[in-house]
Structures are given as C-alpha cells and as structure tokens.
Amino acid sequence: NMNKKTLILLFLIPCIVVLFISFTSLAKTDADKIYSQTQKKWTQSQTIGDAFSVKAVFWNPELVQAWVAKYGAENLLSLEEQTAYHRDFIQRERFQRYLVFDVTIEKLTGPALFPLNFTKNTYLTDDQGNKYYLLEFPREFDDKIFDKVSGKMYFSRIGKNDQPIVSPDTKKITLHFSHLSIEPSYVAQNVELIWKDPYIPPDYTQVSWQPELEEEILRLQERIILLEAEKKELIENQKLIESEIENVKNKIEELQANLKQ
Numbered sequence: 001n002m003n004k005k006t007l008i009l010l011f012l013i014p015c016i017v018v019l020f021i022s023f024t025s026l027a028k029t030d031a032d033k034i035y036s037q038t039q040k041k042w043t044q045s046q047t048i049g050d051a052f053s054v055k056a057v058f059w060n061p062e063l064v065q066a067w068v069a070k071y072g073a074e075n076l077l078s079l080e081e082q083t084a085y086h087r088d089f090i091q092r093e094r095f096q097r098y099l100v101f102d103v104t105i106e107k108l109t110g111p112a113l114f115p116l117n118f119t120k121n122t123y124l125t126d127d128q129g130n131k132y133y134l135l136e137f138p139r140e141f142d143d144k145i146f147d148k149v150s151g152k153m154y155f156s157r158i159g160k161n162d163q164p165i166v167s168p169d170t171k172k173i174t175l176h177f178s179h180l181s182i183e184p185s186y187v188a189q190n191v192e193l194i195w196k197d198p199y200i201p202p203d204y205t206q207v208s209w210q211p212e213l214e215e216e217i218l219r220l221q222e223r224i225i226l227l228e229a230e231k232k233e234l235i236e237n238q239k240l241i242e243s244e245i246e247n248v249k250n251k252i253e254e255l256q257a258n259l260k261q
Helices: 002-041 061-074 079-093 207-260
Strands: 043-048 052-058 098-107 122-126 131-133 148-156 172-178 190-196
Touching: 002 043, 002 061, 043 190, 052 172, 052 190, 061 079, 061 207, 079 207, 098 172, 131 148
Parallel strands: none
Antiparallel strands: 043 052, 052 098, 098 148, 122 131, 122 172, 172 190
C-alpha cells in the first residue's frame, strides 16, 4: 500500500512541476504579449528618406502597468512584491513628475547626423499649440550621431495655467525634432511624432499608484497657495479701486457744490 502511495506521489510530483512551469510560462508569454502590444500602441516613429529615423515611446500609465506585469511574471513576483516594484519603478523613473519619452535617433546612410541647437529644436506641443522644451535628456543627443543614440527625455508634466499637459481633454500631443542632419537635402526636414488621445488615468485605488497620487495632491495644494496669493492681491486691488471711486465721488460732489454757488 505504501509503495502504491509512493509511486503515485512520484508520478504526481513531475506532473505538478510541469503544470506549474506551464502556468508560469503561459503567464510570462501573456505578459510579454500585452507589453509588446502596449509598447507598440504608444510608439511613434518617422523615417526621413534613407538618411535617418526617429522613434519615441511615450511612457504613460498604461505602458508602466504593462511593463510591471511583464517584469513580475518574468521574476515570479508575488502581488506584494509587484506592488512594491511598481511604486519603486514610478519613483525611480520619475513618471509622477514628468512626461517621459524613450527616444532613439538612428543614422541610416550618408554622413553622421549633427543635431543643431538640440534643446531649442526639440520640443513638445499640446493641442492648444503651447510649446514645452526639454528639462532633461542624455547629452549624447547633443553631439554627432555616427550610428544611433537612445535615451529618456523629460518634459514638464504641468503646462499653462498650472494644469497637466496631458489631461482627459487632451486630444493629442506632438513631439517635434528639427535640424538633425547637416546634409543639404535633409537639413530643413522636421520630424513630428503625434500621440492621439494620450490620457490614461492612473488607477489610484491601487497602492502602487500612490507616488502619482501624492504628487498630484502636492501640486493641487501648491495651486491653492498660489490662488490664495492671487485672491489676496485682488482684494487689495479691489480696496484701492473702491477707495479711488470714493475719492472721485467726493471730487464730483465738491465740484457740484462749487457749481451751485
């Protein structure tokens, strides 16, 4: 009887191991597939003739979530570990503070690329036509490009009127590059990478999105301070105007009194 049980156990253990490996590799394959589809969805690229190409991935909450799921499946993380990694990833990459784009500029044929005035000629626009310049980027982009350069570019998350650049009302954002090549036929070529409907709300019900939530609360608290200061200034101006109205009325009365004499 014992031998039968041992035999059954010996038979079952490899089956359980195989099933476990199958499930984990299935989860890994699914997570990989979702990540690559999501990355493709948020990637824009443009090729200029046979001279060069520019590609950019917009790291919005949907892509962050897909990456974390892929990383979690690959490293067999528990739910708690995945949540902790998610929070750490947001803070490390500073997604809660900036709009982040992973950019690759690649020379295809012809002479090396020689970006001219990179910080002036690389900017982001919103659908209102407001222009935002780079806050941070790898310095290799500002040098001769013999093969290709890749790296993250950081733009302000907050735009005009102290409002987020990417909000539920944003129809599109555009990343602009110009004067990347000194070759006469390509020197004036502009690259415009457009993301339509770029807003994806972070899921604040999840603990892992707390860095985003904390940053948003902080931003709104700062906005209140600014608005309070504006209000105070307006009240002071109002008092000055009321005082001036009073002076003018008194002057009128004085002049009218003179008129009656």
